[in-house]
Amino acid sequence: MIYICLAKQCHFLFIGDASIQTCPDCGKKSIRAATAAERMEFFRRQTELMHTERRSG
Numbered sequence: 001m002i003y004i005c006l007a008k009q010c011h012f013l014f015i016g017d018a019s020i021q022t023c024p025d026c027g028k029k030s031i032r033a034a035t036a037a038e039r040m041e042f043f044r045r046q047t048e049l050m051h052t053e054r055r056s057g
């Protein structure tokens with residue numbers, strides 16, 4: 001399950017199980033399940049990261 005943090009200036013997207021209640025990045029409890037669009041953004045970022053790493057090498 002993918003979650004998004006709603007804290008200002010965080011908006012961290014992360015994978016967690018149903019028991020997760022806080023953002024692993026900022027520690028706030030303002031998280032909710034990501035929407036389909038947000039999940040797509042999450043995977044797009046993962047792909048971009050991989051491409052960036054390859055280019056910079």
Ligand SMILES: [Zn+2]
Nearest residue numbers: 005010023026
């Ligand atoms: Zn956060």
